[in-house]
Amino acid sequence: MKISHADVLVTSPGRNFVTLRITTDDGVVGYGDATLNGRELAVAAYLSDHVVPLLTGRDPHRIEDTWQYLYRGAYWRRGPVTMAAIAAVDVALWDIKAKVAGLPLYQLLGGASRKGALAYGHASGFDLEALFDSIRAHLELGYRAIRIQTGVPGLDSVYGVSASTQIGKRYDYEPAQRSAVPSEEQWDTRAYLRHLPAVFEAVRNEFGPELPLLHDGHHRMTPIQAAKLGKALEPYDLFWLEDCTPAENQEALRLVRQHTTTPLAIGEIFNTAFDYQTLITEQLIDYVRSAVTHTGGITAMKKLFDFAALYQIKSGIHGPTDISPVGQAAALHLDLAIHNFGIQEYMRHSPETLEVFRTSYTFTDGLLHPGDTPGLGIEYDEALAEKFPYDPAYLPVNRLLDGTVHDW
């Protein structure tokens, strides 16, 4: 069996996605997600110009060899563009292998370790009333774990709640907007730190002690600020506090860890296991947040989770809507199979997205299941996809109140 050709498919049904489709000489087709929010065309070009020409004629079953060939063979390693491109090839090859075997992909990864993957959704509201309504709506949808984000007094727009409407229109359900340049948001960490504990107190008073609650700090705090927040949130028993610091400086998390027992999740912007080396070996985090799409695919993620498992660290795979249904399906097969599963993010794609990408995954009683269709369980409607041409969209840029650019 040989790879006969591969196509890079760019579409925008509600938001922009890049998909790699690999076809074998006997007509088996595999899909991989290569979407990098706000930098989509860089990955599309990397694939079309430098990866697709290398795939023709290769044996699609040699997944590990192809992964190493693209990673080591490029000489220039790592980085979000390279690793998203490698991920797309890797996931497409796993899709092909599982289709040839006639099995859902999770069976090739060791089989099911659980009934389904506990999912968390995103509740948000500028004020408490809106937040409570959003939590209730998520509970009605069947979610059994919920991330909460609110407004901060004095700030007009805050990550996770609502996008500023200064430029372009709001784009799908997330902060990126369709526009030629990014919008700008404001930030004040001290105001946020003063406000957030009271939000958690109110939510616990209203919804009780059992509901798993999560929160995303989105890389905005210094280590000592993160330590302070983790400590202040301890009475509210968070499932996790996510991305409390930018975390490129892995040693910085020692300080956070010394001061708080609030569980920590990090890694959605990381792209290799090396980004986690200190965090994992020193047990400075509790959950690995990488996306299959941005961290080299199934092959790399399985190794990363096995490494984390040695240190009792669990998975919390990144699953916002900027991961396509292909990337989400890949995550669900891993979630079902690995032993150290923690939780899966599930934001839900728009109806337009789900018409282009038809999925076999299900959400029942708060648990996601990848389905039992051979392969990943994704079909791509190319004719429909072509009706949604690429349209630029960017995540916002963040500034402190004095104008200084800050982590978004």
Ligand code: GCO
């Ligand atoms: C999350 C993330 C997303 C990111 C988005 C950027 O936890 O889901 O923080 O909301 O902001 O993926 O493209």
Ligand code: MG
């Ligand atoms: Mg996040």
